[in-house]
Amino acid sequence: MRIQDFSYQLPDGRVLFDHLTADFEPGKVNILLGVNGVGKTTLLDFIAGVSERQDLPFEGFPEMSRIAYQMQGAPFTGSAKVIDAIRMMVNLDRPAANFEVSQLPESLKDIANSHFRDLSGGQRRLVILEGICQLQRDLYLFDEPESGLDVKIAVQMMTRIKALAAKGKTVIMTTHQFRNLPEDNVHLLVLAGKCIAFTGTPAELMAETNTQSLEDAYLKTDS
Numbered sequence: 001m002r003i004q005d006f007s008y009q010l011p012d013g014r015v016l017f018d019h020l021t022a023d024f025e026p027g028k029v030n031i032l033l034g035v036n037g038v039g040k041t042t043l044l045d046f047i048a049g050v051s052e053r054q055d056l057p058f059e060g061f062p063e064m065s066r067i068a069y070q071m072q073g074a075p076f077t078g079s080a081k082v083i084d085a086i087r088m089m090v091n092l093d094r095p096a097a098n099f100e101v102s103q104l105p106e107s108l109k110d111i112a113n114s115h116f117r118d119l120s121g122g123q124r125r126l127v128i129l130e131g132i133c134q135l136q137r138d139l140y141l142f143d144e145p146e147s148g149l150d151v152k153i154a155v156q157m158m159t160r161i162k163a164l165a166a167k168g169k170t171v172i173m174t175t176h177q178f179r180n181l182p183e184d185n186v187h188l189l190v191l192a193g194k195c196i197a198f199t200g201t202p203a204e205l206m207a208e209t210n211t212q213s214l215e216d217a218y219l220k221t222d223s
């Protein structure tokens with residue numbers, strides 16, 4: 001999946017991407033890093049097809065119906081129960097599926113019959129994430145999935161995302177958090193200066209910047 005030499009101007013005339021080229025690796029967790037406002041969400045919108053990408057230099061991405069996209073936020077009606085919300089999402093792809101509580105991850109079994117209105121913000125997002133992961137798609141997009149979550153829920157979220165890649169699915173996610181990032185099966189892309197300033201593994205990024213932590217490495221890449 002490749003974006004080849006993509007330039008893009010915002011409606012107000014600002015150049016957001018200038019000859020941007022990016023390769024996303026299949027079967028991996030591709031992590032898009034970059035400061036606020038650099039264009040990560042805009043790029044995900046193009047990849048998802050939410051912003052029209054026909055005739056643009058996006059090569060090898062699945063069509064929209066084969067992509068699951070978790071945007072920021074987690075809207076759902078308060079009266080829905082967790083299990084019903086997940087069933088609804090499962091049924092989008094598998095109308096005949098009889099999804100049971102026993103098929104939920106351990107972290108959600110206890111709240112399966114809770115109403116959405118009684119969940120915390122983090123729990124709501126974990127439920128939506130599970131629904132997205134249950135969809136049978138080729139490409140999964142997550143926009144800052146763990147932002148604002150406590151460490152325990154953030155770890156559960158990353159575990160679920162890593163499991164997708166372990167099954168051979170391709171994931172593209174954005175994040176501002178470095179603590180819980182997986183180290184294996186990861187492809188990093190740093191968006192800076194209107195293009196992709198670095199791609200590679202976390203170890204390669206640290207070696208290239210001569211740093212000991214991913215956070216320090218990223219700060220050097222982005223400076």
Ligand SMILES: Nc1ncnc2c1ncn2[C@@H]1O[C@H](COP(=O)(O)OP(=O)(O)OP(=O)(O)O)[C@@H](O)[C@H]1O
Binds near residue numbers: 034035036039
């Ligand atoms: N439809 C639009 N019209 C005008 N400006 C827009 C539009 N959509 C996005 N922008 C601008 O494009 C820039 C990139 O926004 P985007 O949300 O893609 O950044 P981001 O890297 O995801 O940021 P963050 O990390 O804060 O979520 C911002 O300056 C934003 O204000």
